Amino acid sequence: DVKVTQSSRYLVKRTGEKVFLECVQDMDHENMFWYRQDPGLGLRLIYFSYDVKMKEKGDIPEGYSVSREKKERFSLILESASTNQTSMYLCASSLRGPTNEKLFFGSGTQLSVL
Amino acid sequence: AQKITQTQPGMFVQEKEAVTLDCTYDTSDPSYGLFWYKQPSSGEMIFLIYQGSYDQQNATEGRYSLNFQKARKSANLVISASQLGDSAMYFCAMREEGYGGATNKLIFGTGTLLAVQP
Numbered sequence: 001d002v003k004v005t006q007s008s009r010y011l012v013k014r015t016g017e018k019v020f021l022e023c024v025q026d027m028d029h030e031n032m033f034w035y036r037q038d039p040g041l042g043l044r045l046i047y048f049s050y051d052v053k054m055k056e057k058g059d060i061p062e063g064y065s066v067s068r069e070k071k072e073r074f075s076l077i078l079e080s081a082s083t084n085q086t087s088m089y090l091c092a093s094s095l096r097g098p099t100n101e102k103l104f105f106g107s108g109t110q111l112s113v114l
Numbered sequence: 115a116q117k118i119t120q121t122q123p124g125m126f127v128q129e130k131e132a133v134t135l136d137c138t139y140d141t142s143d144p145s146y147g148l149f150w151y152k153q154p155s156s157g158e159m160i161f162l163i164y165q166g167s168y169d170q171q172n173a174t175e176g177r178y179s180l181n182f183q184k185a186r187k188s189a190n191l192v193i194s195a196s197q198l199g200d201s202a203m204y205f206c207a208m209r210e211e212g213y214g215g216a217t218n219k220l221i222f223g224t225g226t227l228l229a230v231q232p
Contacts, residue, residue, distance in 0.1 A: 033219065040123070042205060042224035058219065090159065099147030099209045100166055103220055105159035
């Protein structure tokens with residue numbers, strides 16, 4: 001089975017802190033994604049990567065950056081955490097290919113910024 | 115730009131009855147895929163069903179079927195014989211083919227919360 005692992009299930013940080021959310025997948029997927037999920041807004045794409053060191057902005061990249069130094073790992077970085085970044089963060093991965101390639105998701109990280 | 119719309123924030127259904135969850139989409143790409151995911155209270159995202167834009171028949175997976183109406187740009191999920199375990203958030207999503215499949219990103223709707231009543 002494909003496994004997408006997010007390093008923390010719950011995280012509490014202070015405003016202004018630099019925050020790293022880590023995601024690792026074990027199926028050699030080319031594509032990796034970071035979404036945030038908020039009530040009433042669904043899942044919104046922050047960044048995605050289709051190869052090592054390659055990244056593309058999603059719909060809401062402001063306040064975030066990403067790093068993909070190895071194929072299996074995709075990190076989301078909050079340079080200076082703010083309270084409006086309190087959210088559930090979901091990592092996902094997929095093969096690169098035709099439109100039917102489904103995403104496999106991690107279990108999510110609930111981040112609270114106080 | 116691609117867009118997914120789910121107009122039903124929440125729905126009730128009686129156990130053993132069928133229910134339809136609405137999804138409309140917007141894209142200018144002739145090649146695209148439509149997905150439905152289920153998210154129970156545990157938070158995991160579970161893939162349910164896929165429909166390709168060129169598929170001639172509606173997709174089915176067990177009790178799940180996708181009512182695909184291409185001209186109307188709708189991709190409604192039908193759950194037959196609802197069970198208590200079907201209570202969850204349901205998300206519709208779309209991926210465009212783009213150029214060479216390079217985009218490959220999946221865009222989600224806002225979700226519909228389904229509550230199955232005994």
